[in-house]
Amino acid sequence: MAAPFNSGKLPEPLRKPSGSIDEMAAALAKQVSARDEQSVPALLTAILTAGFGLRDRDGSVLQTVQPGQGLAFNAWEVAAMAKMYGESRSVQLTYLTDGLKSIPELKQTPLDTVLLDGIRKHAQGDQPLLRFWARFIVELGRQQDKPYDILGAVDPKSVRLDAIQSALILRRLIGDFYGFAERGKQASIDFSVDDLLGVGARPAWIDGKQQTPLFIRASWSGYDSPQFVKVRVPKSVIRTSQGSPCGSLGTGDAATILDAAATVITSGWGGLLGLGQPGGGAEKYGKFLNIANIILAYAEFIATYAALETEITVENSPLVRTKNSRPGERRQLTATVKMNTGGWDNINCLRTALNVATGLDFSLIKDGSLEGVEVNWNLNEGGAGDSYSNRTGATSKHQIVGFAGNNSPRIQSAGTNAGIAGRGGTPVGNLTRTKTNSEGKAQIYLEGSPKIPYVVEPAATVMKQAIVSTTIKMKGGDIKGDAVDVMGQAMGGVSGLVTMPLELLYRTDWASSGYLVVPVEDHESCTGQWRGTITYTSKYKYAGSGEGANNKSYWNEEVDYTATIELSDKRDEYGKPLAFVKAQASEIRERGGQGITGCYRINNQLQKVSGTAEDTASVTVSVRPDGRYGLSYSLPLVLASGTYTVTGRRGGTCRNPFDRPVNQNDPIKDHKISPGFAIDEGGMIDPKRPNVLAGSKTVTKEWQRDGQATVTVSWNLVSCGRR
Incomplete structure (x- = not known):
């Protein structure tokens, strides 16, 4: 997931998966957690589906949901969070909130419980954007190496936030404080906690009016660097020139805010923060603008650690x-x-x-x-x-x-x-x-x-x-x-x-x-039972091409499956040695074709999936009186996920302006990948080492639609009790 960070360019997002908001959040979180080549496109789709904009280097904004949350991520921030997520970087929730409490206005706020309560509230709420935002955060927690469920009775001290969860929470928190500040522009009006809760629950279509629509890939003349409101610049600091990549720093509104009204209507925590009490007018709410910028600086400072x-x-x-x-x-x-x-x-x-x-x-x-x-x-x-x-x-x-x-x-x-x-x-x-x-x-x-x-x-x-x-x-x-x-x-x-x-x-x-x-x-006491590892690897490939009078086509299929069996000294209910098996598999299926003369289409279909599986298996080690031994075991199916991509464009001499290119991505889940064929493992026991069974065997043959498959099995077992 580091490729966009290293290259300086984000990929195109995936198509939104089908299903309800909760199902989409679960599917995208699972795809992101796979940490493969489709994970960053899935992350982009999730960010857009949650109503955030994506601001590119040139200032243009990609926004798929109108009017959205009124907030944006810079492209470099997304590349940074993807790299950090791919490297499994994380932070304890309480560590993050303890740092935020160094902001005086937040010092007495129980931020760890407030943040979790707000996520739970919106995960069950009616506002589509915030429900997806909350559900996606929840599902990422369920996909961690040590999973947890925010919707359950989880202790805040046991919650670890990955880089994506942290960025999504901080960005919404920035929006909340900016929303408080926007309401404070009406300096003569004071707002209560009830007012804030009312705004937070208010649907975007209230009173039959839509918010100001956001633009899709629209030009924006702001700067791509973080902006601070009315910063006092120490004399010792020299500003960068307007022609530099950073532009002018320390002036103007934060590029993170796209739509001030939307930040209020989509409030993430509202009155839960306890900061909307009456009194203070413009002076009080002016502080919220500074808090928003402080949190923005912190969030983006964290993102620099991707480097x-x-x-x-x-x-x-x-x-x-x-x-x-x-x-x-x-x-x-x-x-x-x-x-x-x-x-x-x-x-x-x-x-x-x-x-x-x-x-x-x-x-x-x-x-x-x-x-x-x-x-x-x-x-x-x-x-x-x-x-x-x-x-x-x-x-x-x-x-x-x-x-x-x-x-x-x-x-x-x-x-x-x-x-x-x-x-x-x-x-x-x-x-x-x-x-x-x-x-x-x-x-x-x-x-x-x-x-x-x-x-x-x-x-x-x-x-x-x-x-x-x-x-x-x-x-x-x-x-x-x-x-x-x-x-x-x-x-x-x-x-x-x-x-x-x-x-x-x-x-x-x-x-x-x-x-x-x-x-x-390590060393353990001997029980006289065989123990050790068996590794199974299969590779299948089926490729070819064909050409007719008016067209040509090609196809390519590759399936890789690897399993490692750890044989312990335990036995199952039938007395057979009990083993633990870990398997991983991937599959690529690609087909395409095109015409040759005149006006024709160039089409391609690509399916890429991968997955892992863990299970227990019964392993049998048989030893004959003549010293010959054999091995038998079972291997699990792997449920894989990935994408199915269809592309098409015209070629040759075409004059039809309505024949537009096609680029479609659909998610795939629970695709079954089986191991390859079985081979006979075994051999003769070495009289000098009767307590060791070690060897390897490789078989290659034509298999399934004239493709070629190669299976390799290696084993290394010992039994210290045998003499």
Whole structure:
């Protein structure tokens, strides 16, 4: 999903799927979560269906819903959120809202519950745009690796927002505050909470009047960089020239607002924010305009972190775990942090705009390695909550590794005054918080956890894995987790001065990047049963072409299916070894044709789907008296999703002006992909290694409509109890 960010160009959106609002939201969220070549087009469709505009580099706006929510995303923001989503970056809801509460007017607001309550309300509401917006956010949560349901009784502290959810929530929040400010233009009128709730529930067609229609791909003369209302520019800041990619920064209305009236009518949270109380007039509502711009700056600042890239490597894998109470082997992990601004100049425009707005030195992003960046290390799989626990043994039966330093003491063992200067305690540090050197590299050790209790021989070797990720902070230091009111330079507003909270800009810990799977060689007590892996791969291809007197055609079909079976020491109800299988499959079917002479059509049909499946399977290992063995197992169907695209255009010498080109995309879901044909796996047991069954076999043959299929099966099983 990083291609649009790197290329500087968004693809065309998909056609809206059929069905109700809720069904469309579910289908598009599933397509986005596939993280394939159709995911970004599906994201664009979702953004447009929710009533947001898409503003391109030239200022033109793509808007499919009239009148919409009155809000827009810049193309670079969408490319950024797509890249960050594809890299599985996310933020805890409470972390995001704690940062927003550094804005004084929001300090006492329970934002985490308010935001969830508003999403729940609109997910069941009658306003089509807001219902889709809320449902799409809900469905993205259901598609996460650790799914959750906002419509259920979910604890706000357990909710993690991906980059798309975060952007959609912040954009609607910007619209709400801008809507409050618009109502405040009537300086002599005060509005109550009830008034705001009434506006929030008001349909767009009330009183038989439509809002001002928005344009489709209409020209707009504004700037593509973030805009701030009446910014006071410090003398030390030099504005960019009008001819630069950034244009004039710090002046004019935010390009995010397309239709001020629509931002009021489609209020996302209304009176739930508790800010619409009577009194204050234009001065009070002028502050809302500044809050909207502060949140806009924060949202777009987050988007610039799409340019942050981290690559993690491990030396000399796999890591071998011990069989006793001593720690196992160590492997050094290296995270290399660099910047890649891709094809969007707007990334640097945003940083420049923040310089103008705050008077701070947010240096322009430069491609290449970054020095002095804080890198926090996390174990997503294979570790325990206490990263220091590796010194005294595993605190969880699932822990196989832990982070380790250069013999630095554990904080748990350093005394009650640990780390406190002048109190006699042992100096300690945060083991998992490191910084990059001049080459942009940060390092830490991964160590095999002790086995408590130890493994009794004979022991079986079992391959496992640990998953390591990093969390990045561009500005190091100890900024507290609870938001503090640290203020920057003043931003001018209708009512005077509203400050920009620096805490908000420094809360970038959520921009997590870097992910690595580390193979770990573990040992477990022997049960005498076969255990290990079986890998099945099938590839099918059917392609050809033909030509007649007046036309020619072609066809191409490709089906790939891969499954990995992990055979454990457990048995099913019939006594057969129980295995866990993970499968993934993809299918491409393309057909096309065209005429040869005169006026003719050039047509193409393309179906692309992919999917995954997880299941349990019974595996049978049979050993004959003569030493010959065989394997049998079952493989699951894969339910795939994707798109069906039909294109057509005229060719040759045509004069019909009404013969227009065709470009149609339709979503596909629950398409079944089966494994290829079965082959006979097995062989003779090696007398020197009677406890090991290992081998590989490949068969190629004509299959289904004269196509060619190749199936490869490899297996590696051990049974430590056999002699």
